[in-house]
Structure formats: structure tokens, C-alpha cells
Amino acid sequence: MSAPLAFINARLLDPATGLDTEGGTVLVVDGKIAAAGADVRPDKGATTIDCRGHCLAPGLVDMRVFLGEPGFEEKETLASAGRAAAAGGITTLVGQPQTDPVMDEPALLSFIMRRAFDTCAVNVVSMAAITKGLEGKEMTEMGLLAEAGAVAFTDGVKAVADAQVMRRALSYATGWNLLVVQHAEEPSLARGGAMNEGEVASRLGLKGIPAVAEVMLLERDLRLAELTGARYHAACLSTGEAVAAMRRAKDRGVRATCGVAAHHFALNENEVGEYRTFAKVTPPLRSEEDRAAVVAAIADGTVDVIVSDHSPQDQESKRQPFPTAEPGIAGLQTLLPLALELVHGKHVRLLDLLAKMTINPARMLGLPSGRLAKGAPADLVLFDLDVPWRISEAGLRSKSKNTPFDGRPVQGRVLRTVVGGETVFDFAAGAA
Amino acid sequence: MKPPAPAAASPDPFPHRDLLGIEGLTAEQIAYLLDKSESYVAQNRKVDKRSALMRGRTLINLFFESSTRTRTSFELAGKRLGADVINMSAEGSSIKKGETLIDTAMTLNAMHPDVLVVRHQESGAVALLSRKVSCAVINAGDGSHEHPTQALLDALTIRRRKGRIAGLVVAICGDILHSRVARSNIQLLNIMGARVRVVAPPTLIPSGAAQLGVEVFHDMRKGLAGCDIVMMLRLQSERMQGSYVPSISEYFHFFGLDIEKLGHAKPDAMVMHPGPMNRGVEIDTEIADDISRSAIAEQVEMGVAVRMAVLDALSARLPNFAPADTRT
Numbered sequence A: 001m002s003a004p005l006a007f008i009n010a011r012l013l014d015p016a017t018g019l020d021t022e023g024g025t026v027l028v029v030d031g032k033i034a035a036a037g038a039d040v041r042p043d044k045g046a047t048t049i050d051c052r053g054h055c056l057a058p059g060l061v062d063m064r065v066f067l068g069e070p071g072f073e074e075k076e077t078l079a080s081a082g083r084a085a086a087a088g089g090i091t092t093l094v095g096q097p098q099t100d101p102v103m104d105e106p107a108l109l110s111f112i113m114r115r116a117f118d119t120c121a122v123n124v125v126s127m128a129a130i131t132k133g134l135e136g137k138e139m140t141e142m143g144l145l146a147e148a149g150a151v152a153f154t155d156g157v158k159a160v161a162d163a164q165v166m167r168r169a170l171s172y173a174t175g176w177n178l179l180v181v182q183h184a185e186e187p188s189l190a191r192g193g194a195m196n197e198g199e200v201a202s203r204l205g206l207k208g209i210p211a212v213a214e215v216m217l218l219e220r221d222l223r224l225a226e227l228t229g230a231r232y233h234a235a236c237l238s239t240g241e242a243v244a245a246m247r248r249a250k251d252r253g254v255r256a257t258c259g260v261a262a263h264h265f266a267l268n269e270n271e272v273g274e275y276r277t278f279a280k281v282t283p284p285l286r287s288e289e290d291r292a293a294v295v296a297a298i299a300d301g302t303v304d305v306i307v308s309d310h311s312p313q314d315q316e317s318k319r320q321p322f323p324t325a326e327p328g329i330a331g332l333q334t335l336l337p338l339a340l341e342l343v344h345g346k347h348v349r350l351l352d353l354l355a356k357m358t359i360n361p362a363r364m365l366g367l368p369s370g371r372l373a374k375g376a377p378a379d380l381v382l383f384d385l386d387v388p389w390r391i392s393e394a395g396l397r398s399k400s401k402n403t404p405f406d407g408r409p410v411q412g413r414v415l416r417t418v419v420g421g422e423t424v425f426d427f428a429a430g431a432a
Numbered sequence B: 001m002k003p004p005a006p007a008a009a010s011p012d013p014f015p016h017r018d019l020l021g022i023e024g025l026t027a028e029q030i031a032y033l034l035d036k037s038e039s040y041v042a043q044n045r046k047v048d049k050r051s052a053l054m055r056g057r058t059l060i061n062l063f064f065e066s067s068t069r070t071r072t073s074f075e076l077a078g079k080r081l082g083a084d085v086i087n088m089s090a091e092g093s094s095i096k097k098g099e100t101l102i103d104t105a106m107t108l109n110a111m112h113p114d115v116l117v118v119r120h121q122e123s124g125a126v127a128l129l130s131r132k133v134s135c136a137v138i139n140a141g142d143g144s145h146e147h148p149t150q151a152l153l154d155a156l157t158i159r160r161r162k163g164r165i166a167g168l169v170v171a172i173c174g175d176i177l178h179s180r181v182a183r184s185n186i187q188l189l190n191i192m193g194a195r196v197r198v199v200a201p202p203t204l205i206p207s208g209a210a211q212l213g214v215e216v217f218h219d220m221r222k223g224l225a226g227c228d229i230v231m232m233l234r235l236q237s238e239r240m241q242g243s244y245v246p247s248i249s250e251y252f253h254f255f256g257l258d259i260e261k262l263g264h265a266k267p268d269a270m271v272m273h274p275g276p277m278n279r280g281v282e283i284d285t286e287i288a289d290d291i292s293r294s295a296i297a298e299q300v301e302m303g304v305a306v307r308m309a310v311l312d313a314l315s316a317r318l319p320n321f322a323p324a325d326t327r328t
Helices: A078-087 A106-119 A142-147 A163-173 A199-204 A212-228 A240-251 A262-266 A288-299 A335-344 A350-355 A359-365 A427-431 B027-044 B069-080 B101-109 B125-130 B148-162 B180-191 B220-224 B248-255 B296-315
Strands: A005-014 A019-029 A032-037 A047-050 A055-058 A060-065 A090-095 A123-126 A179-182 A231-234 A256-261 A305-307 A380-390 A409-419 A422-426 B058-063 B084-089 B115-120 B136-142 B169-173 B195-199 B215-217 B229-232 B270-272
Touching (some): A005 A032, A005 A350, A005 A380, A055 A350, A060 A078, A060 A256, A060 A305, A060 A335, A060 A359, A078 A090, A078 A106, A078 A422, A090 A359, A090 A380, A106 A123, A106 A142, A142 A163, A163 A212, A212 A240, A240 A256, A256 A262, A256 A288, A262 A288, A288 A335, A305 A335, A305 A359, A335 A350, A335 A380, A335 A409, A409 A427, A422 A427, B027 B180, B027 B296, B058 B069, B058 B101, B069 B115, B069 B136, B069 B148, B069 B296, B101 B125, B125 B136, B136 B148, B148 B229, B148 B270, B148 B296, B169 B180, B169 B220, B180 B195, B195 B220, B215 B220, B270 B296
Parallel strands (some): A005 A047, A005 A055, A090 A123, A179 A231, A256 A305, B058 B084, B115 B136, B169 B195, B169 B229, B229 B270
Antiparallel strands (some): A019 A032, A055 A380, A409 A422
16 A cells, blocks of 8 residues: 555645635545545645645546557557546546447457556546447447446447437436437438538538538437437537537436537637648537537536547548548547636636536546545546647657647646556656 | 740749649739640641650659540640650559558659649549649649639630630539539639639539639529520539439439520520530530530640640749750
8 A cells, every 4th residue: 555645735626516725635545535625634644745736636537539459559559548648637538439349249348448457547448339340230238238347338430320229229228327429420411521511611622511410310319318218428519509409408308418529619610721631520620600609518518528539540541632531639638728728718617617527427427536525536637727838749649649739829737647546647757 | 935034024923833723823823824825726736736845854644533635635735845744544553552642642753753743533632642742733633622724724715715704604504513623613713703603403512602602503594694604514424313413314404505595695605515525414415516606626625735834834943944945
């Protein structure tokens, strides 16, 4: 057992309880939080870490991350994703099932969990596939997969297109109260599309994906969630119409939640410029009106979760003509600084923002982390809320460097990341 | 012909290494290319069509998508200017063996070509390739994006027949959605001051078309009313089997150009088509073969001259250019 740790002189932020206090202390014993608050006194013999008034919050839970293993080790490994996550203040990665082979077998899930424990600096949990091989036809062994540790079910970046399959999956999931997560995009409308449909796509001669492709599938799913009583989560919404539909569904009591990826509130379709493949993502970057609507939905609480939607792509996959390039942004290290833009821009309060990357996903996925409660794992992020810096591709620790944010000025930087009481990232040490 | 004026005396009339699209060109630069083309029209009608402007230069026609007339036109243009011309197509080359576009570009670049003429099935691919090579690149058509030399040859044809481009009403009819010819022509005609209409069923009009600077018509008679130029586009047969339009016969009924519909245009309206034509699908044989109304053959002739003019304009910026050595 290691010596107790005391993080002193911190601005403590715990979205789970609404705690936001200066001069706070977090006491860590045996990798767990023993106490947190302004009136906590460090134990004698505890190693103290002076936070110098910076923000100390639960480590981030990133609910949509492509981890590369197994099958895509040339793009990312559990080890490299762990290094990037640690540098980004993320202490729990929620893996996606579009691996090779697909995460649709309990044994494979167990194997990856064990391998992550051995090689990854941060916690890794995984979603499993809704349908075998992500083919959208037959249900996976959802109960057994849940027993093996699957925290939710999704077909990754593929939508479950067939309404009957989706209805049965949602219905079956209610037996274990499982969360079903959808990539809400009508595939027949999106087929062959490379970017948002509209003037920019028309000018570039690129096949567009219309904004309605998102709200159409979402509204169908919300009806099915209502019909079955299942817990439904839209992984990554990008349009104003879709967040409005989500708002209406919540108002009428549907057990539905939604997430948004950082790039969808930080960028719009103009980022594609002259065929910049780093700005190709799924769902695509949308119009400025949609981007603004997404920001408003974050502010009013319609959006429950903010994710990086980390999708590492090697050069081979991105140095292609735009239509054939792979979509995706390597987002682990840019998640927090981009999210903090919403605080600095006075769109959302800091505690409300952090809730969407800590306690909200943790509760939805049944994780004990994401809070500063006694007994919770000592997963923490210490960050300077205000320091200005520029994102640089060279600073990315992910194996793939596909970011459209290279050179972007941001405010707020991770100083230290702690997982189970162990420091996995220390900015001062890294910079030295 | 006079040698080009020294750069110091006047601003560079065509300050581009590549021709990737009409977008980004000015009215002056387009006029410069068209003026240059006129002299090549004359040269191409002589018995000896050759000059030595590009003697010793290597032009590679790199066609990832099949083409007969554009490739042949560039090949003739290059040869008549004295360049060594190599044709490469995707079939049977390393492209078919999985080599990436960028690797192909770097391989060719290492052979020191002076000009690459590239056609590719994906929008933006030619611009991507141009960033990886050190020679001049001409876009011979990229996906649904641009086909600048086609727009230039159309403009030359219009200017020769009508004496001007500004103020003319031009109706572009057919598959606007997938057409690079339409996009380049819309840009060029707008830059040169024409009024551009597009005529097609709604499924073949790109979203946000009005913002591209066109008036949209779904009724061909209304779209042709009072126009000076009727520019027909090719409709690819795989798009006519119930996907974008229900059938060939329905399409021809509403959007095929026949004498009756053409009657709504100005009496002296000129008919154009970039080829190859689908007779009886988008254009009636009677019109296609009427040389008083149709400029289709003339467009092909202008194509060679325009491509020579483009090669000429780009040659001025090729490395180690020595004007004194080029005339014999």
C-alpha cells in the first residue's frame, strides 16, 4: 500500500454534488478518495501535492473512443491511446466495437480488458456491438457481453438501419437495463457522402450528407425507445434539428440521452476548405447554424455528454482524395481545451461543462468514477483553467496525428492526471 | 507570333503554375487565354501545325478515368507545340495494383515531367496530386468538381460565334449535379459577365445551386426562353434507370433538346454539347447535325487550340525557360 496522498490548495470541482470551492483538499488512500472538501485536513505522513489554486476535478470519462486494438494497431494501440488520454486529462476511455475482429464476443471483450489493464495508463472499458459483425442483422449475446464487462451497446460508426432489428435490440436490452447507443445517421441517405450537403459541397463537387439524415433516424429511434421503454443514447449529434428532437423527447419522458463531439461545436463545414481530409468526420461538420444550435443545446442541458470521438487515422488513410479518405479526428488531447472554449465564451458554467465529461457518462455507464465521493477511485485531473497555448500536432501522443486543430489558440491546460492515485501525466515533468 | 513580354515591363498575365480550375482565375486571365487560343486556331488550320515552344519538354497525360477526346486533344496540343507526350491510363498500371495517388505522383515526379495532365474520378484529387509534384499540373477533370479546359473551349466557341460573352443568357441543361463541366462553366460564365441558368429535374440539381450564381429551372421551355446559348450535358445511362430519373423516354420527353423546345430560345441561339452525345436521350439527332445551330464540331476544334494556349501560358513559368531557344 502506498503512502496517502493529499492534493492541497485546489479549486475543487465536483459536478456530482455541485461542489466548487477554493482552497480544497482531496485525500487519497489506497488509490481511492478518502475525503474531499474545503475543510479536509491532510493526514500526517501524507505526501502533499500543492495544486496552487488550480482546478482539481474528477478525471474525464470519454464515452466515444476508437482504440485501435485489435486489428488497427498501425493507427493506435491501447498504450498510445493511454498516453494521449493521460495528457488530455482523460482517466477512463470507453472503447468502441468497430475493431477487427468486431467486439461482439464475450471472450474478445475480456481479452481486451486484460490487455488494457497491462498496457494502458488509464482505465479502459468497452462498448460491445449491438449486432453480430456490425452487420445490422442479428443481435449479439448482449447479456453475456454485459456480464463480460460491456458498459453499453453500439454498432460504432454504423447505424442500425433496420427498424425491426433496432426495436428488438432495444426491447431485449430492457431485460438487463442496458444502454443502447446509436450512430444516428440514415445510411441510405448518407451513402457515398463525404461532407455536409449544401453550397460548400456543391461547389467542391462532393457528394453531400443532408442534415435530415440525422434527425430522421433519431426520431425513429426515439419512437422505438418510447415503445420499448429502453435506455437510448445518440452518440454524437451534429444538427440543430436533431438536438431539438432530443429536447422534445426528453420533455415527454423518453429515457433518451445524447452526446456531442468536440469538433461539432468547435468547427463548421467551411473547415473542409480545399479538400482538407483532416476535417472529414462522421457525422460530417455541419453548417454554422447547426454548430450554434449544438452549442445552445449544450448550454440548456439537452446535451448530456461531450466526447472526443477519437478516431485515429494514419497518413495512408488521410492522404487521399477527399471522397476516399477515412473520416475521423484524433481528439483525446484536444477534448478538454476545446470544451473549455465554451466556458471562456460564457456559453456554459464550468461545473455544468465538466458534468458532461465526468458524472453524466459515469452514471449512464454504471462506472464508480467521475466524482469526488469518498470511496470513488482516485481518478483526477488538475488543470489550469486560463493559461493560453496553441494546440500542436507535434504535441499529440496518439500514434496518429490527424487533427484539424493544429495551431489553434486555446485556453486551459492539463497539469496533472491521476488514475487510481498514481500520476500518469505531469505537465511539469513532460515539459522539462 | 511575338515572344512574351518581359515580366518586369507588365504584370504577369497568367501568374499560375497549374490550371486546377476556373475558380481563382480573373476575367483578364481568362481573356488572355482566349486571345492566345485564337492564334492557335489559325496555326491548327495550316498544313504545318507545329511549333517548337515546348521542344524538349515532357507532357504526361495521366488518366485515371477513361477519356478519348480530352486525352487526344491534350496529346495533339502537346505534340503540335513540340513536346514529348506520354499517355498513361489507370488500366494495366501500378494504380490498379493498389499504389496510392500520392505515391504515383511522386514516382512520376521523379521522372521530371514538365507538365502533368490529370483526370481523376474523385473531386479534389488533381489538386491533391499537384501539391506533391514540382511540375505544372492541368486538371483534365476531377470527379464532379472542375474541368477548366472544357469551360475555356466553350467560352472560345461562344466568343467566336457571338463576338462576346458578357450579357449573353446561357442555359446549361442536364445532369448539373454530377457535372464538372457545369461547375467550371458556371464559374467562367459568371466571371465573364454572362447570365447563367441551369435546367434539370430537381434530382439532378445540386443543393444550394442558387448560391453558385445561377437561376434554376425545372421546366425546359421556360429555362430556354430568350436564351442565346443552349449548353447540353451528357446524362450517364446508369443514372437513368429509376435512380435519378425514371426512364430515358421520360427524360427525353421533358429535358431532351428537340426543335420544338429549342424554338423557345432566341432564333439565333447556339447549341453546344461537350460530348460524347447520347442521341435521343439529351439531344435530338436533327439538332446535333445542324451545323447552323450546333457548334458541337467547332467545340472539338477549339479544344485543341485552348489546350495549346494553356500549355503556352503555363510554359512561361516552367523552370529553365529560355524564350530565345523556342522559335525555329
